[in-house]
Amino acid sequence: MKTIKGLFVVLAGMLLLNSTSTIAQEQTRPExxxxxxxxxxxxxxxxxxxxxxxxxxxxxxxxxxxxxxxxxxxxxxxxxxxxxxxxxxxxxxxxxxxxxxxxxxxxxxxxxxxxxxxxxxxxxxxxxxxxxxxxxxEIYATMPHAKRMTTAPTKDMICYVRKGHFAYGEGNNEEFEATSKEYFDNVTSKNEYIKAYYPMAHAWGSDRTESVEAFFLDSMADLDKMFDRDTELFESHWKDEAARKGMEEKSAKYFDGRHGDYVYTYVAGLAK
Incomplete structure (x- = not known):
């Protein structure tokens, strides 16, 4: 997998820190x-x-x-x-x-x-x-910058889940909100292989540092394509090495480096 993959949960961690105030602004999103x-x-x-x-x-x-x-x-x-x-x-x-x-x-x-x-x-x-x-x-709080499913799926889908862990240290609200929005707007939302994307953060359960991201794709073949496309989009927006390194360094402070990957089948006929 590409190194850019590590940014996904980093940015989700950044979103957690600002999720409470943002939720109040997005009443249409389940909490x-x-x-x-x-x-x-x-x-x-x-x-x-x-x-x-x-x-x-x-x-x-x-x-x-x-x-x-x-x-x-x-x-x-x-x-x-x-x-x-x-x-x-x-x-x-x-x-x-x-x-x-x-x-x-x-x-x-x-x-x-x-x-x-x-x-x-x-x-x-x-x-x-x-x-x-x-x-x-487990109970999770939803986070902003989700890519919603545009139509109800009529067939089973692939749900790739990435679990990460937040690092509680240096950083500020303005930086992580700006960075997370920039990444979502220019990478996740533009990736055509990602049919839907839902970030969540621990609200009640066994590990307060946990974050969860769910990516919905049409097939297993699209999983690697998703990562390749993310890299293309990342390099297209942050055009030089210095800009990419700066983005990675800003993001890294919000994440402790651990993550786990899981792949599930979403059952289309059993969903509300």
């Missing part, structure tokens, strides 16, 4: 995202992917789609991660209060969708049978 990391029930010997999709689609149509407190919801399947049993479920909310209200609303909608208690219990048991009891939850 929070919950990521539930679940695991397949490996003892389920009758597992069929299409049957799982049908069960989750029924729940989506009858409950999640009707829950006004949930802005978006989507599933992500393991593709290139350390754990092949992993499955992610992401939901976004317009506010912190909406997260609490969403759970209560789900209960109401479940009772409405399956008014017979036995039928409701049977469906939930069938749904739960696909998953291991083990799961974990």
């Amino acid at each position: 929070f995202v919950t990521i539930t990391t679940m695991h397949w029930n490996m003892d389920n010997k009758d597992f069929k992917m299409e049957e799982w999709k049908a069960v989750e689609k029924e729940y989506l149509d009858k409950v999640t789609m009707n829950n006004e407190h949930v802005a978006n919801a989507s599933f992500y399947l393991h593709r290139m991660t350390p754990d092949n049993t992993e499955i992610l479920y992401a939901q976004s909310y317009p506010s912190w209060e909406a997260m609490g209200k969403a759970a209560d609303r789900n209960t109401e909608l479940e009772k409405s969708a399956w008014p017979d208690e036995k039928a409701r219990t049977a469906f939930m048991k069938k749904r739960d049978a696909y998953y291991s009891p083990k799961h974990s939850d």
Whole structure:
């Protein structure tokens, strides 16, 4: 991968430091995202992917789609991660209060969708049978300078996730806001292989330094093309070596150097 790749999370870290004030200016953007990391029930010997999709689609149509407190919801399947049993479920909310209200609303909608208690219990048991009891939850704050999906995907997509860690030290708001905007405007937003881009930062969970960036692409082949194109765009905007070095040095102070890469399949038919 190109060295320019290291700038992605650096800039996301810069955005975190200014996210609270910017969120107030972007009321159309959901404020929070919950990521539930679940695991397949490996003892389920009758597992069929299409049957799982049908069960989750029924729940989506009858409950999640009707829950006004949930802005978006989507599933992500393991593709290139350390754990092949992993499955992610992401939901976004317009506010912190909406997260609490969403759970209560789900209960109401479940009772409405399956008014017979036995039928409701049977469906939930069938749904739960696909998953291991083990799961974990993280809450992230959304950040500005996202590249939004222009139309709802009609087919599965590649979701490349990059996790980084912020360095809390020298720097100032004016510098990181100006630098992050300049990079987004001239690289990420112009990269035609990136169909959508969503940066997030830790709000509640196990690691307060964590940042997450999600890049949506049409195919695995577009992943390397994305990095090559980023390099082209970076070198086109910062035209000489001195300018590029200056940008990298300014950015580096906001990031501690660690990162992890993950690739998931976004399930198009199971999304709000």
